[in-house]
Ligand SMILES: Cc1cc2nc3c(=O)[nH]c(=O)nc-3n(C[C@H](O)[C@H](O)[C@H](O)COP(=O)(O)O)c2cc1C
């Protein structure tokens with residue numbers, strides 16, 4: 548079983564993650580982890596913080612001479628901005644600086660101070676901040692390397708920003724793994740319109756959300772299970788995606804479209820080829836039937852709400868004076884869907900890696916590879 552925890556505040560010293568369950572004998576490419584971290588920082592519409600940070604991961608445990616040993620892997624990403632926050636974020640010093648008291652609608656501010664009995668919203672926003680997603684991406688990058696050893700790839704792309712959508716017929720999905728476009732979008736014409744939409748939102752002091760898609764290829768048939776609610780892989784993927792800050796809807800395959808169409812149009816018919824292998828001509832199911840992978844690409848789509856911090860702030864309340872005020876305007880992103888798409892791929896990688904390790908349990912890479920190969924041989928003969 549794979550599990551991980553993250554720790555760290557947005558303006559604290561660093562972000563940390565401990566990942567346990569990666570088998571021994573996996574070569575770790577630190578450059579690949581850092582490339583994913585850099586990709587998460589990109590995207591038109593991101594705020595001033597991204598100019599301060601250059602995220603890279605240090606591996607503090609679990610890897611020796613570039614290879615995993617089966618131990619927990621500790622990953623650490625320093626916050627460069629911390630230097631500017633040493634007093635405000637001091638672990639042992641006296642309280643310093645003004646308290647944040649004007650709650651932002653859509654952020655964790657108000658409910659957080661109520662639940663945790665705090666008087667400074669900073670005590671909540673520091674951990675609620677999606678700065679934490681850098682840890683998720685570092686953990687996801689290790690899982691992606693594990694999956695790649697088994698021929699499984701995970702990639703994502705942006706499909707909607709503020710209502711500007713990609714034209715699916717124009718997309719070349721073979722480019723999905725090495726797409727370096729500004730917004731991680733595979734439709735250049737749509738991306739230009741998305742950037743314009745973001746520019747307009749920023750000029751208006753407003754923010755935008757959108758949607759992205761994660762595609763997994765090469766996953767063997769039968770990951771996950773129909774036998775219990777918490778073993779269903781579609782449910783676990785949805786939970787992993789919804790656990791990303793600001794993600795408010797998840798679709799598997801045709802998702803919401805199922806509501807509008809009949810069974811004859813929406814189910815993927817099965818055929819035999821000349822070698823008596825089952826194949827399908829469509830993938831409405833997004834690679835999952837009965838909570839299990841069916842051998843087709845896994846397709847997960849997620850919707851991100853607009854960023855809660857607006858430069859034209861919304862109506863709110865001051866938690867200290869109880870007066871009606873405008874919400875605080877911390878430095879902020881105007882749109883971060885492209886960053887979220889990288890986080891989404893990371894969370895899907897972690898979830899699929901966990902499902903693989905459940906099914907092909909082992910502590911050494913060689914055992915897992917053999918186990919996967921035997922399983923595939925058995926399926927091929929069936
Ligand atoms: C990559 C990323 C960047 C984000 N940047 C900001 C930001 O700059 N300002 C902000 O108010 N919210 C930002 N958010 C959204 C908040 O973190 C999120 O809305 C908040 O934690 C409340 O959680 P909820 O939206 O899931 O309810 C970002 C989210 C993601 C995924």
Ligand SMILES: C=C(O[C@@H]1CC(C(=O)O)=C[C@@H](OP(=O)(O)O)[C@H]1O)C(=O)O
Nearest residue numbers: 557594596675676677678877878879880
């Ligand atoms: C720091 C990151 O995102 C942050 C997420 C975030 C929020 O409220 O979620 C608020 C902003 O933080 P700051 O006030 O420091 O500018 C973003 O920059 C990051 O993605 O690395």
